[in-house]
Amino acid sequence: MRRIYSVLSVLMVAVFVLSACGTPTAAPVEQPANPAPAATEAPAANAPAPAAAEQVLRIIHPAFDQNWSPMLGGGHVSRLYSLWWAAPMYFDAKGDIHPMVFTEWTPDENFTKWTFKIDPKAVFSDGSPITAEDVKGTWDLSAHPATGHARVDLFLSGVKGFAAVSKGEAKEMTGLVAKDAQTVEVTLGAPDPIFYQKIATNLIAPVKISQAKGEDGEQKLEWWRPENGVVVSGPFMPQSMDLDKGVITFVRNPKWFGPTPKLDKIIVTSVEDSQTAITMLENGEADIHTYIETPTLVKDLGLEFVAGPDMPKAQHFWLNVNAEPTNDINVRKALIMAINGADLIKASHPDGPDKLATMIPNAVPGADDPLYLPYPYDPEGAKAALAASKYGGPDKLPKLMMVGISYPAAEAAAQYIAEQWRQVLGIQTIDMKPQFDDYSGPDKANLQIYRDDVGTRVPDIVSYLQGSIYSTCGNAVNKMGGYKNSEVDSLLDQASVKGVDDPDRIKLAQQADRLFRDDFAFIPWDITPTSAFAMPWVKNAGRNIDWQIVEPWNVSIEK
């Protein structure tokens, strides 16, 4: 018996010892090599009055992200860039553009050469100015394949020399030139009247290139961590980053060149479980969520939490035009006309605030096209279309497979659609899975229906449609099985070179959209609001179409 007790005692001691050794102790935050000098001058005219209590914003982050590089270009991390990186310019919630790092942008008469002027007051958190070399270096580095920027193509693919850099064949874009310390000149391969809108995003915010780039010309590992002395350009700067625990703390950037922030501190905590996150928000242990979607979100946290202005983005079900049986336009007509859109959105979002989409573009100039005919709900027409198809009816139809059914609202929508097809058309065999690779074997090559979103980061209908229905865009290639309508492509090509103020830009795009409509290649579904995902006591936390908090310096807590 004594031996048993000895063994148990040894075990308990082992637990205690491991606990003492293994518990990560809070490492002292290393001061950066060149810490920002403390403000010693007289308080600026716009300095806030001392607050009675510290204003601390607690953000819940839905993913256990271990890479917070400003050059990721995607993922949930990118939704918080506006906290610590100043964009070249930025859009407000209404879609109006505002200067930030760049104060002037001027095209030549052909829209092929753009000149950008940097604000002389734009500095990093160590006081050093943001220079044209920083801008050029950041954009070049973002284009390197090793950097892994997920969206750089959307912003810089039109710049001369981008293709070579993107393929790893060159290190610098020939079309990017630092004319002087405060002037960046960009030469495009083709006219692009909205190029200035494309770069108005925190996703290609300039960084201090001497910190980010290593001797091998590639991005340095973890250069963006405060332990490595990172200097930032936004209203806040990271004070500590515990990637293993998933906790990041930001404090005010004393050298921020914009309006003084109202918040004193921001704490970002990774909480992957949505039920835990909701409980923390309900309990007042957190203030904002980076992004959350659950079937009971409105019931749990209120409509105000998820409401917001419409964003130029929507979720749809895309039909593969080259897979059996959706390669038959009559089958596609039947599938689409069997759906009652009003019931579809009610099934997936019974408590709101999402709205039904009836066409591709929304919340951009030109989206209200009076000539566009939304798809009708026509059960008899749907049956007739299916009968007119090469299958003649539901019995010979191959199994229908849906993918992207990966969250509760999508599940509800997919189930409603499947039930409509069963009731109206008699189609019984419908499969649905969350991810593409959940299918295997021959099924994987023959998926017919993809749920996915499309949108635009600029308030421009042409850009919206180029990213949705143009034959070489990811959506057309991957989700619609290689959809190509040469007339649609041609109209969008023509529209893309028209000036922003040229009415033909919108007219041509609307024409392309109507032609696409007649191809019956998608089931319109859901317009997503630009939710702030903020509790009622958080003020001014609205987001723009880039999912960035528009003006983080204006966010405040009022309890």
Added chain:
Amino acid sequence: MFRHILYKLLRWIPSVLVVILVVYALLFFGAGDPIRLMFLRMPGDVAWNPERIAAMRHELGLDRTFLAQFTEYIWNLLHGNLGNSLLYQRSVNDMVKVAAPVSIQLALAAMVIMAILGIPLGVVAAVYKNSWVDHLIEGTALAFWAIPTYVAGPLLVIFLVRGLKLMSVPYGWEGLFSPKAIIPLIVLSLRPIAIIIRQSRSAVLEVMGEDYIRTARAKGISNYLVMSRHILRPVLTPIVTSLGLVIANMIQGNILLEVVFGIPGLGRLVAVSTIDADYPVVLAVVLIGSFLVMGTNLAVDILYPILDPRVRQTQVGGES
């Protein structure tokens, strides 16, 4: 004993190599390309540029053959380098260095709880066999076993935090002795404790029927001494085996527990890495799992002769 341990270690090396080869092959051929998956899973506005994706794969060495990539991995492994995460570009050594002790602490603590509670409860159930005490203990153990972790965790949080308002949400990790570790420890030990209780009960019942126990009772030895000196020792051998198996599983990470409670352990790490096909991280966790299985088997082998002298005599007899 030393030769026995050395022999076990030598036998373990080829087993681990086979495990690594199989897992690597499964990830390589079955899990998908992590870069392509990254673009496929991102929202629809992410630009799909096949040439760029190919260039990114080339930079990471993902366009090489299976043999080339696997050989490089083994070579780095032999030098103690677990590689870099494909998606996060962090050293896997650094990631695992923080995650492993957390999971080990939790598992060991849960094991102590299971041993302290489970064994005595099993003994009591056996002593009061077929009475209401026995039914209560067994029934409760089964009920705990029936509740999955992903239900028990959130339910406890809602009950204690939102219902009774006893505490704030126990999210994050501040060490084993912080209040935040209480609920995760309870959840972690709830299910396996049923195994220990039932194992203890059946082992005690089996031993209680032995002749030497009857002899001990006939000699007038008290029940307490019979239990502690004559019954518990042989009973502990199978229980230690069960504990060894349970703890190996626990350390490898109770994924759901760590995700729900934000515990930065191996489970949370492997959950994210498996979904994203981040091979080096998954392989590192598999390697640790193999070590653990070997380590717990060794520990059990070392404990057996301590607990049961008959095993020691058999070993000595075998060696001589």
